[in-house]
Amino acid sequence: MLQHVTDQSLELDPLLTQTESEECGALVVFGGTVRLYNDGRKVTDINYSVYAPLAEKMLSEIEQETLRRFDIVRCEIRHRVGDLEIGDLSVVVVVRAAHRAAAFEAARYAIDTVKHQVPIWKYEVYADGSSAYVKGCPLHNENETETGQEAAAE
Amino acid sequence: MSADGASDRQIGVECYGVLQQVCGGRERRVSVAGLPATVADVLEGLARDVPDARRYLQHTACAIGDRIVQRDARLEAGDTLVLLPPVSGG
Numbered sequence: 001m002l003q004h005v006t007d008q009s010l011e012l013d014p015l016l017t018q019t020e021s022e023e024c025g026a027l028v029v030f031g032g033t034v035r036l037y038n039d040g041r042k043v044t045d046i047n048y049s050v051y052a053p054l055a056e057k058m059l060s061e062i063e064q065e066t067l068r069r070f071d072i073v074r075c076e077i078r079h080r081v082g083d084l085e086i087g088d089l090s091v092v093v094v095v096r097a098a099h100r101a102a103a104f105e106a107a108r109y110a111i112d113t114v115k116h117q118v119p120i121w122k123y124e125v126y127a128d129g130s131s132a133y134v135k136g137c138p139l140h141n142e143n144e145t146e147t148g149q150e151a152a153a154e
Numbered sequence: 155m156s157a158d159g160a161s162d163r164q165i166g167v168e169c170y171g172v173l174q175q176v177c178g179g180r181e182r183r184v185s186v187a188g189l190p191a192t193v194a195d196v197l198e199g200l201a202r203d204v205p206d207a208r209r210y211l212q213h214t215a216c217a218i219g220d221r222i223v224q225r226d227a228r229l230e231a232g233d234t235l236v237l238l239p240p241v242s243g244g
Contacts, residue, residue: 133171
């Protein structure tokens with residue numbers, strides 16, 4: 001069963017309830033939403049695809065690493081995939097901590113890491129009829145093979 | 155075993171992101187000289203079959219199951235190599 005990735009609308013209330021803690025004086029929620037323009041182009045349709053086996057593992061590890069690095073009590077991350085509409089919530093990070101500084105820092109770290117390490121791809125269709133996968137972040141740069149070297153030379 | 159053994163020297167590949175688009179679908183099979191094959195062997199085979207994919211492979215990570223693997227990792231018959239081009243979630 002998938003814990004972190006869903007093709008359903010992301011619901012914030014259950015996450016807030018699930019993470020309630022009397023130890024915490026700070027709650028930081030980051031939500032990423034689909035925006036109308038990207039690089040000056042009007043977006044009409046958007047699809048997120050995922051390699052779920054690794055994405056689930058990475059999101060769980062990011063939660064654990066965020067808990068380890070910062071003085072926080074809870075960190076939960078959810079990412080939506082499939083067809084979304086403008087304004088839809090695509091990702092949400094919920095952090096609870098005793099104090100706000102750690103909560104803000106942890107939430108920033110968690111979403112930045114999600115964007116760099118989780119195998120999810122955004123495909124956009126634009127108002128002019130064109131479409132493209134959004135340029136992303138390589139998961140790693142280790143390419144010692146001839147294929148990689150040839151590609152680099154092109 | 156097949157009559158010519160060719161199907162026994164193939165590795166399943168799953169393509170995501172822009173590679174799915176370039177390769178014309180998510181799943182395909184790539185022929186290799188022999189098994190076990192390295193990840194690099196499979197990538198070279200894919201680039202041979204789909205020349206347009208070659209320029210994306212340098213920045214593509216590879217996985218088997220939920221594990222990222224390096225270019226010298228070995229694949230046996232029945233393994234599936236998952237190709238993960240630069241990611242853009244969030």
